[in-house]
Amino acid sequence: MLSESYNPMDIENKWQQKWDADGVFRVHEDLQxxxxxxxxxxxxxxxxxxxxxxxxxxxxxxxxxxxxxxxxxxxxxxxxxxxxxxxxxxxxxxxxxxxxxxxxxxxxxxxxxxxxxxxxxxxxxxxxxxxxxxxxEQWLFIRMFEKGMVYRKESFVNFCDPCQTVLANEQVEDGACWRCGKEVRQKKLWQWYFRITDFAQDLLDHCDRLPGWPEKVTTMQKNWIGKSTGARICFGIEGRDGAIDVFTTRPDTLYGASFVCLAPEHPLVTELAAGTDQEADVAAFLVKMARQERTAKAIETAEKEGVFTGGYALNPVNGARVPIYAGNFVLMEYGTGAVMGVPAHDQRDFDFAIRYDLPRPVVVQPEGRVPAEDGFSEAWTGPGLLVNSGEFTGMGNEVAQSAIAEWLEARGLGEKAERFRLRDWGISRQRYWGTPIPMIHCDDCGIVPVPEKDLPVRLPEEARLLENGGSPLARLASFYEVACPKCGRKARRDTDTMDTxxxxxxxxxxxxxxxxxxxxxxxxxxxxxxxxxxxxxxxxxxxxxxxxxxxxxxxxxxxxxxxxxxxxxxxxxQGMVCKETTTCEEHGFLYPEEVDFSGSTPVCTRCGNPVTIGRVEKMSKSKRNVVDPTVLLNRYGADTTRLFCLFAAPPERDLEWSDTGVEGAFRFVNRVWRLVLRYQSVARDAIAYDGDLAALSEGDRDLFRKTHQTIKKVAEDVDRFHFNTAISAVMELVNAVFACGEKGEEMGHPGVVRHLLESVCMMLAPVVPHLSEEIWSALGGEGYLAEKAWPLWREDALQEDRMLVVVQVNGKLRDRVTLAADADEAAIQSAALACEGALRFMEGKEVKKVIVVRGKLVNIVVA
Known part of the structure; x- marks a missing residue:
């Protein structure tokens, strides 16, 4: 039997211990x-x-x-x-x-x-x-290495000095480390990479085969993978062998290229500048670039700047001599690390050309628009006919994209190509607390995997951390000094660890x-x-x-x-948990417990000054608008905490914190407790009713029907993750029982009482499991409620045998009447005209019209 008062601490501790001792949630494969x-x-x-x-x-x-x-x-x-x-x-x-x-x-x-x-x-x-x-994880790394899915190369990487490690592009946010918030710089290091780009197309294709995923997530992944279709074009280099390969999505604009731009990290940058008047300027530019964020996101917003390398490229379609620049808007890891600049038809190139006084020849002319003598005032990126484009002049630019690419391919000067924004995943980290990379470097044998029998390569816990955050592994001889698994000679273990x-x-x-x-x-x-x-x-x-x-x-x-x-x-x-911020002039952001809300104006408990209530934001320690779950658990218990989290907002939306909402959840839990306390003596020894509805009194029949309607709605809502409306439905059922009691219409049939109470605790079991188990036990239920089957609804019990009809006079609510569900229109009209509430407003007036909306309302029009 339930105690007189609800004590969540005792109840929750009791059931948690029982679940744990009996392994209630332990699971094994079961083909049945x-x-x-x-x-x-x-x-x-x-x-x-x-x-x-x-x-x-x-x-x-x-x-x-x-x-x-x-x-x-x-x-x-x-x-x-x-x-x-x-x-x-x-x-x-x-x-x-x-x-x-x-x-x-x-x-x-x-x-x-x-x-x-x-x-x-x-x-x-x-x-x-x-x-x-x-x-x-090490075992899989070695398998991937042996299958060519892993490689090592020297490249410029994002490096965080405070954290003393490399960061993936995804881990750099607005030029800063996602962990410490400090500025990230470019550093050249040997790194291990996973060939994630081998799966770029497949990852992209399957974004459209994930119907159970939110569209915003698959869209973010599509954008990150970032497929582009265009052409690879070879620009010769004046006075040198070899060529610069560029990738462009607009081969139709090739005749309008007035410069080529290389990524600062491109090896040709320093080679072209060597021994020229530009050498010092190029060197200074590269130093500057090493201190800037070099990610696709960063270059989209950064002011475009560059430096002339001193070299010239040759346009493959007309042999035009164009200057070669190094620019901050070109990424070495995207495409080929080189782009052709077509100022008249790309706004980024246009801005760059204006800054460095470069030509802007027009080669795509929009219909009905003729450029000024010095070109357009801004880049034209739309469709048009080719002009100043040799044999392709007069051709539509979309057709020309394919035609020019084919012309280049036939002469060995380029080809149609695809590129992805996605880069191979650099997983080397120069920190201690991570999985050691299971590779050995031998002067004679090269890079050799650790034999499987020697796995795992254990992270040595005796290592002493360095104050600057650098990894101690590179200084720990007992870790890095090993024999080569192939030749037995002295070798060195890799001292990087894997990205977490x-x-x-x-x-x-x-x-x-x-x-x-x-x-x-x-x-x-x-x-x-x-x-x-x-x-x-x-x-x-x-x-x-x-x-x-x-x-x-x-x-x-x-x-x-x-x-x-x-x-x-x-x-x-799921959405975020949000709460308003509170600030004091003297102490800045305040934790909720540092604010006294008892008076008409909230004040700081530390100094007594008035507190400003700010906007609702995501809970964060920096803003101090956080609620400690332990405080909630100690005051209200786990079930109330869970109930509030589910009832306050749908799961995919942000949850705005509300102290009154928590109090309301606690009141409902107590209301359920009082409901069972009130009827447990009637229900405990009864068998849940499952008979003919006609055998029940009107009140019991209504509650039996309401119970089955609620079971159906809760199941449908939980299946759709509409937890808040599911909880609301159970609240309505509980309120209906109390409303009957207040009218003196207590449930009379013990089986109906038992059925309703069992159903309430079963429907609440996923939400407030401790309370539900306690109720189940108090009702004499066997075993754990967590292991019972979800209650089933009866279709025949869902159908109403009566209907409530609203009665209006001249469109205003005046009364309500309850009729048999199969009452015809004449009976509905007759009952409405005879009801006391309507008669008062019809007295002395002529009835002009009666409008019957079956099952809903009757509107009596009088004059």
């Missing part, structure tokens, strides 16, 4: 049941969960629990994305070791997540920093068989569980984690290790 793999993006072990975690994992837990009740064999695992720079930087700051810091945080966050009652199979827990995990995104690109596969010791995963287990049926996480991972995961799955598919390409069938990108 349909599988459902529900996964939320695993967290970085920072040590403290935030409300974003709570919302994300609550959404996932509702789906996992619901699918389990609907008969699915549900895999719902949890683990830790445990390598990376934050742990290393925190360890340096706190004078500890990243391993100690990470494992302490994992223990803390595991405890917090368990307190929220999430239905994880904790037996499948993984941490990417364990040798048992990264051993197989490598670990998160395949972890979902390891969950299928986390204890497998003989292989990267058990193929049968992966064949049963994969792909992930529902993945949940933030949209900020669209062009890093999600794209890399798709790539890794293709690598495994190409190697015959899996038989599918796409890892995630459906994707939900």
């Amino acid at each position: 049941k349909p599988k459902y793999y529900l996964l939320e993006m695993f967290p970085y072990p920072s040590g403290k969960i935030h409300m974003g975690h709570v919302r994300n994992y609550t959404i996932g837990d509702v789906v996992a629990r619901y699918k389990r009740m609907r008969g699915f064999n549900v895999l719902h695992p949890m683990g830790w994305d445990a390598f990376g720079m934050p742990a290393e930087n925190a360890a340096i700051q706190n004078r500890t070791h990243p391993a100690a810091w990470t494992y302490e945080n994992i223990a803390s966050m595991r405890k917090q997540l368990k307190r929220l009652g999430f239905s994880y199979d904790w037996d499948r827990e993984i941490a990417t920093c364990t040798p048992e995990y990264y051993r197989w 995104f490598v670990e998160s690109s395949w972890y979902f596969l390891r969950y299928c068989s986390p204890g497998e010791e003989r292989a990267i995963f058990n193929k049968d287990a992966v064949a049963y569980w994969m792909p992930v049926d529902q993945y949940i996480g933030g949209v900020e991972h669209a062009v890093m984690h999600l794209l890399y995961s798709r790539y890794f799955t293709r690598v495994l598919e190409a190697d015959g290790l899996v038989d599918f390409k796409e890892p995630f069938t459906r994707l939900l990108t």
Whole structure:
């Protein structure tokens, strides 16, 4: 029996211990049941969960629990994305070791997540920093190397000096490191690369075959992959052998090229300038470029600038001599690292030509428009007829694109070509806390993989971190001094570690068989569980984690290790948790607990000054507009916290924090408690009613029908992830019971009472699982509610046998009448004309017309 008062702490602790002791959420492959793999993006072990975690994992837990009740064999695992720079930087700051810091945080966050009652199979827990995990990452790296999917080259890379490591283009935001926010510079280093571009076309094509993904995510991936169609064109170099290859999407404008521009990193830049008057200017320009962000995003907004190299190129169609520049708007890694400048028909080139006083010849003339003698006042990028273009003059520019490309190809001066914005993934990091790259450098044998029998290459935990953040591995002789596996001579182990995104690109596969010791995963287990049926996480991972995961799955598919390409069938990108900011003139941003809201004007608890309430923004430590989940758990419990996260907003939208909303969720939980407390003695020994509706009294029949209507609506809403409306439907049912009691129409049939209470706790079980288990137990239910089947609705119980009709007089509501559902129009009209509320406003007046809208209203028109 339930106690008189609801005590969430005792209840939640009790059921969490029971679930854990009995392994309620432990799962194994079962060919007799349909599988459902529900996964939320695993967290970085920072040590403290935030409300974003709570919302994300609550959404996932509702789906996992619901699918389990609907008969699915549900895999719902949890683990830790445990390598990376934050742990290393925190360890340096706190004078500890990243391993100690990470494992302490994992223990803390595991405890917090368990307190929220999430239905994880904790037996499948993984941490990417364990040798048992990264051993197989090293194994896969070696397989990829042997198949030509991995290579090493020296190139300019984004380098963060404070973090002492390389960053992928995706990890540079507005010229700054995504982790520390400091300026990124260009540095030439030897790096390991994954050939993700080998799969560029396939990744692009399948963006249109992911119907379960949000369109905004697939659009972001399409844009990042960035396919362009055009031509590769060879420009000769005056006075030198060889040529400069350029890629252009507009070969039709070739006759209008007035310069060629190279990326600052292009090797020809310094060669062309050597020994010329331009040598010093070029050198100064290259130094300047090394301090600027060199990503596609950065160059789109940067002011275009360059320097003349002293060299000239020759246009292949007419032999025209054009100057060769180095420019900040050309990327070495996109296309060929060289572009042809056509100022009259590209605005970027136009601006550059204006700045450096270069010719702007017009070669595409729009219909009905003749350029001035000195050309257009801005670039014309639309269609038109070719002019000043030799044998192609008069041809439509779109037709000319193909014709000129074919002309070049026939003479060995170019060819039709495609290019992608996507670059190969540089995965080398010059930091300590990461997976060691399993390669050995031998002066005689070259680069040699570590033999499989010697895996894993363990990260030496005795290494002492350097104060500047640089990796100690390059200075640790016990780590890097090894014998060559081929010749046995002295060799050097690679001291770089892998980008932490490598670990998160395949972890979902390891969950299928986390204890497998003989292989990267058990193929049968992966064949049963994969792909992930529902993945949940933030949209900020669209062009890093999600794209890399798709790539890794293709690598495994190409190697015959899996038989599918796409890892995630459906994707939900949940909205952010937001709250207004509060600021004090003296203390700046304030945490919510630093503001006293008790008076008419909020004041700072530290100085008593008035507080300014700012706009609603994403919760962040920097703005201090964060709510500590622990405070909520201590005051309201896990169930209320979960309920608020689900009820306050649909999952894909931002959730605006509301203290009154949390209070409202707590009141509803208590209302359900009082409902069961009120009727538990009637229902406990009863059998849930499932008989003929006609045998019930009118009040019991109405509640029985309302119960089945609610079961149907909640199931349909949860299937669509409309959790807020599903909860609202249960609230309506609970309110209907209390409303009957207030009218003196208490439920009388014990079986109907039992059926309603069972249904309420079952429908709420995915949302407020502890409360629901307690109710189930109090009602004498056997076993765990988490293991019971979802309640079914009866079609015959959904149909109303009565209808409520609104009565209006001259369009204004005056009364309501309840009639039999099969009442005809005449009966409806007669009842409306006879009802007391309408008669008062009809007295002494003539009825001109009666309008009957069956099942809804009657409007009596009087004069």
